[in-house]
Amino acid sequence: MLLQLKNVYVSYGNIEVLHGINIEVKEGEIVTIIGANGAGKSTTLKAITGLVNKRKNSEIIFNGENITNVAAEKIVERGISLSPEGRKIFPDMTVMENLEMGAYIRRGDKEGFEKTMKLVLEMFPRLDERRKQTGKTLSGGEQQMLAIARALMSRPKLLMLDEPSTGLAPLVVKDIFHTIKKVNQSEGTTVLLVEQNAKIALATADRGYVLKNGDIVMEDKASSLMNNPDIRKAYLGERTHSDD
């Protein structure tokens, strides 16, 4: 087991938004968490990266180590990187500089850096053409590619992606998910994928969790979830009068 969330509780102020969730990710898998707006998907990823505090007794195990209380700036060293919600690329830095920051923890290793850079730019040729352009001048799709590419620069064991499809044209979404699959298959990188676009997420993932109001309400193989009538109704937009 690469990642285990055991009984994870998170509150913002007095409001509890994750009510003791359990999630497991095996090495080499693509796992997706789907759910509606405000379900707690981003909070789950922030809890793993240490950007939000967890309640006592919450436990997060990664690669056999307890990382529950590891500070956010130490998480990437453990082998987890996040392409965050809203992309959060560095707006006034160039594409190259953004990628360099992605490899910040491996800054001593010039050779490894060059190799990873080459690999990542091959995956995202659009970025290669725009090396010197600043982040804020990129299109939405290019920014998303940069966020993923930046997250890959640390050569993570676990790549976490928060809604990579947001705001992008269907063709670009397809392209990005194709690349995610490729990273998983050719590099063996484990992927934890948070999406509102359940359709493409389930089509890409091996397994999925359904998060609803801070609780995991379902967990299954992605293909089974895709065929589950409740899921189809609530998250895949079949019929408009869902009782969600």
Next chain:
Amino acid sequence: MVNFIQALIQGVAMGSLYGLIAIGYVLIYNAWGILNFAQGDMVMVGAFAVLVTHMRLGLPMWLAIPVALLICMLIGFLIEITAFRPLIDAIQQRRLIATIGIGIFLRNLVRVVFGADPYYFPPIFDNTPYKVGSLTIVPQNIWNMVIGFLLIGALTLFLKRTTMGKSMRATAQDREAARLMGINVKRSMSLTFIIASALGGLAGMLICPVFYVVPTLGTSMGNKGFSSALFGGISSDGGSMLGGIVLGLLEAIGATTISSAFQSSIAYAVLFLVLIFMPNGIFGKKESRKV
């Protein structure tokens, strides 16, 4: 014509010091999203620091200045961890007020220790005028110019070329994303304040021989640095250096062509005009910072 060239040299020399002060405002504005109203007082702290190391402790100038610089860095660091770091996620108004408070604190602390009387400080560089043709050149002016330009060059290289500099920029642009990259953002922020304090402090040391050293030195110098920074478009290091030089030039030219009585009011005039007509500064770009 000779007078005019004379004024140009004087203006650029003074302006490069204003630029150094301005860059301190810019660095902190970029990293923290607010103007640090204590930045001018760091100029004053620099002046008093060198007054102590050179005049009181009797260190030779070549040693007095580096030691005074270290003092400025230490004070900048202490201010950052005690007053600013705890407010890192506070709303803008609270952080702004904190900087005003620190400024008041520094001025009054220095007044209590050193009194309100002005101190004389000897020239750091040779200030005997030389005749070059019909021009009069004061080496001190040339040195100030050289130091100003070298430092802005070094700072730019540091920020653009070194990993540490880049991590500081990353922290300034998006603190949360920087943490996800593994950057120690607390250290980055401290470094930003330390560098800004050192630059402001150094400007104060170089200004010492020109003005008397008083606890309120920072108010006038702060206003000039602040005007230069706004003039240069507040978020650009290079722009603020140019802003400083433009201000220095305007002052020097104003003093020779109109009256020297106007000199100190020029900074305020510039400030008003910029705020009214060019809120993004002369070299300003659109804001890209997300607060």
